[in-house]
Amino acid sequence: MTYKFEPTIIGFTCNWCSYRAADLAGTARIKYPPNVRLVRLMCSGRLDPTFVFKALASGADGVIITGCHPGECHYLEQNYKALRRFQLMRRTLVGLGLEPGRVKLIWASAAEGARFASEINIFVEEIRALGPLHWGVPDDEEPSTVHSPLSEMEVPA
């Protein structure tokens, strides 16, 4: 049997819009891939970047964050806060070498079950294309190559 990579994705949804969109997708029997594990928050503004860092450090290949459309937040404007946090968080993760496409923010209202399912479809395929992440630290065993010359490598002075 050949190994087929199935992405592990953590999704954060807001109680008032995107979680209901996911619910609607379910009741409407719209199919979307089972790769995403949804975590319901009361609001996308509750999303502490720690959750995303922990997901990535614990083996997630990608993280999708969903919230109400701009202007439609149940708590007035916390989804704007989520947007700002997302943008700064993604810059930080890119600074740590992560591909920017592994984290994504989308908006979905409670009526957008079909759209929610299609966004999950798209994201799963994007992560599949990026391949496994398996964020980790190297084994304690020192790779034998650490001390050998790396003549092909350009290092700016």
Added chain:
Amino acid sequence: MSDKPKFAMYWAASCGGCEIAVLNTNEKILDVDANFDVVFWPVAMDAKYKDVEAMQDGSILLTLFNGGIRTDENEHIAKLLRQKSKILVAFGSCANEGCVPGLANLSDAREIVHTAFNTVSTDNPKQVYPMTSYDVPEGEICIPKILPTLKTLDQVVDVDYYMPGCPPESHQIAAVIDLVIQVLQGKAELPPKGSVIGAGNSTVCDECQRARNVKTITSFNRIFGQEIDPDLCLLEQGIPCNGVATRSGCNARCPTAGAQCIGCYGPAEGVVDYGARLVSAFASVIDAKEPDEIDRILDGIPDPAGQFYRFNLAGSLLRAGKSAWEKA
């Protein structure tokens, strides 16, 4: 040999600032000498690893360990001192959370060695690289091997207490020395294992005297090249000051002196990931709703990974940049 309890201090991957901070306790260092028998302290006295190896397990009462674990020698001594010590303290930012040496975790270890031995500032025409072992007529000689990433002390051994700071403030060190002496005299009890000692339980902002109002940030700027209000919160003035996520204990020295907090006391009580807390705090106070406008403001923080993890990368959830662990 005296009957006094034994004291040791060791430096792994560190700069030596922690030992200077200990000596900066001035005459308090005489109390250390009066109450302890200093058995091992490579910076201050001559002792060999074999002397430590010959000691009984648990015979050193107190070991202050500073520095991160960068080489197999660091790791060996960390394990050795753990075995020989009753109380092992992760002393200073490097041992606690990696500190500046931990920023090397943004790079692959080969790249680090390469940079050290083969950049324009290094005259190395024959491409000579160090060998970790070499046979000579007298036998094999070895130098320590660099590990793939820098680790914090508690990622390698069990740690009893954590004392943060780069370096820990001398008045905090003096207070800890006093406490340990009082414990020896039966006048005080040790805090529970795993406690952070020699620091506060709040944030730098709590100790900062600058006035704080509602923050609405429209641009992030570096601290030079603009007028800074000496009485107003630096973050409010668009200076990326890390005080909001940083543990108190330094009396807000940097903001008091007019410079932003860079976070050397590490994560405040209850903060799981220092950088994530700062991302959250900084993004919350930006006054913008449009992605492009937010991006323009965020351009004022050119190196977010460095800004948020200057002292904390090795101790963070992600621990290293991707290139440090990715198999080539």
